[in-house]
Amino acid sequence: MNAAKLLVGGALLLLACAHSLIGYAQADDGSNENTNRDGSVLPAVQAQGAINRVDISASYIEQAPADQAVVESKYTKIIGSHHQVTVVAALVDSDIDSGSGLRGGDLKFGYSFTPNQQLTANPWVPSDVGIGFGLSIPTGELDDGTGTGGWLLAPRLGYVSTIGSNLAIAPALEYIFSFAEETGAEETRLAALSVQILYVAPDAFWFQWTPEYAYNLELDPGAFGNVFRIGKLFAQHFALSIDYERLPVFSKTPGGSTTDYANVWTLGVHFPFN
Numbered sequence: 001m002n003a004a005k006l007l008v009g010g011a012l013l014l015l016a017c018a019h020s021l022i023g024y025a026q027a028d029d030g031s032n033e034n035t036n037r038d039g040s041v042l043p044a045v046q047a048q049g050a051i052n053r054v055d056i057s058a059s060y061i062e063q064a065p066a067d068q069a070v071v072e073s074k075y076t077k078i079i080g081s082h083h084q085v086t087v088v089a090a091l092v093d094s095d096i097d098s099g100s101g102l103r104g105g106d107l108k109f110g111y112s113f114t115p116n117q118q119l120t121a122n123p124w125v126p127s128d129v130g131i132g133f134g135l136s137i138p139t140g141e142l143d144d145g146t147g148t149g150g151w152l153l154a155p156r157l158g159y160v161s162t163i164g165s166n167l168a169i170a171p172a173l174e175y176i177f178s179f180a181e182e183t184g185a186e187e188t189r190l191a192a193l194s195v196q197i198l199y200v201a202p203d204a205f206w207f208q209w210t211p212e213y214a215y216n217l218e219l220d221p222g223a224f225g226n227v228f229r230i231g232k233l234f235a236q237h238f239a240l241s242i243d244y245e246r247l248p249v250f251s252k253t254p255g256g257s258t259t260d261y262a263n264v265w266t267l268g269v270h271f272p273f274n
Contacts, residue, residue, distance in 0.1 A: 050272035051078040053121035057269070063249060063262035066095040068145075071102060076127050081118045086110040086127040094145025105140040106147045117160045123231060123239040123270035124206035126196055129170045130158050142185055149185030150178040170196040186252075189217035204233035216250040219257035223248035231270070239270040 053076040061068040071091045078084055090105035112119075114130030128134065134154040140147020158172030171194070178188035194212035208229040215222035225248050231241030243266035251258050 050121040050274055052076065052273050053123060054271040054273075055123070055268055057266050059243075059264055059266040060096075061262055061264050064260055066097065066145075069093040069096055069102070070105070074127070076121050078119050078121050082114055084110075084112040084114075084119050084127060084129075084132075090140075092140060092146040100144070103141070103144065103146050106152075107137045107139045109135045109137075112156075114160050117162070121272050123233060123241065123272055124198060124200050124204075124208070126170070126198070126208070128156065129160050129172070129196065130156075132156050132158075134176075138182070142182060148178070148188075150181035150188070152176060152178050152188060166200055166202070168196075168198045168200075170198070172196070187218055190250075191215045191217065204239075206231050214248055216257075219250045219252060221250060221257055221259045223250075223259045223261075225261075231268070233270075233272075237271050237273050239272070241268040241270065242266070243268065 053074075055072070055074040055076070057070075057072045057074075059070045059072070061070065069092070072088055073090075074086060074088045076084065076086045086109065088108040088110070090108075091102040092105035093100060093102045110127055110132065112128060112130045112132035117130070119125060119129075133156060134152070136148065136152035136154075138147050138150055142149030154174055154176040156172055156174040158170055158174075160168060160170045162168045174192045174194070176188055176190040176192070178185070181187060192212055192214040194210055196208060196210045198206065198208045200206045206229075208227070208231075210227040212225045212227070213222060214225060225246055227243065227245045227247075229241055229243045231239055233239040243264070245262075245264040245266070247262045247264065249260045249262050251260065
């Protein structure tokens with residue numbers, strides 16, 4: 001019941017934020033940019049020049065030993081067409097059934113460089129394409145499950161290839177490792193090979209599938225995971241998306257290690273702008 005209430009509340013909060021932000025999306029002359037003079041929605045192509053984006057998402061994570069919830073705010077900026085910078089702040093409920101509530105999680109930064117593609121901040125453009133890295137700062141708490149208890153660095157080597165005007169494929173190899181762990185935190189050494197397959201329809205509907213193979217160098221098993229996303233740009237500065245992720249979770253056991261899976265459902269609201 002708590003999980004259902006949290007998901008419904010998160011969805012209502014996201015839609016309320018979306019409604020309020022759309023109302024303030026105006027052109028230089030003070031008119032509303034989202035509609036034509038006859039009240040119809042502007043063509044989605046007008047969002048193609050966006051260089052900034054704000055994403056707000058609510059996730060429900062089903063995993064052992066306790067289900068979790070995460071609300072994230074992400075800011076993405078395109079610099080010089082080929083560089084992409086992201087900042088992510090999260091609120092985490094590490095055990096929904098305990099009623100502990102949302103608390104601050106780890107702060108994350110990301111950087112990508114795609115020399116062969118001109119990036120935009122369209123909501124269908126991933127923030128982890130090309131060559132780059134991710135950095136996680138342990139601002140959450142290890143004891144209450146809102147943080148990892150250590151710094152995480154994830155260098156990435158990838159490439160973006162477009163096929164026609166609607167399809168893109170982005171293979172990437174990433175290595176995630178932890179350092180400066182506090183007492184009780186687990187050391188992370190994880191290699192992952194993924195392929196993002198992205199299709200964008202002319203009406204700004206998009207579908208993304210990312211199969212991934214992750215290998216844990218500390219615990220020694222490997223496992224496959226998948227991420228599915230569908231989304232739609234409804235106005236110049238407003239889009240919605242729904243994600244489903246099935247991700248491997250590696251754990252130590254007295255006999256060695258085990259691999260379980262987490263199921264993650266996410267509702268996202270996206271605001272691209274210049």
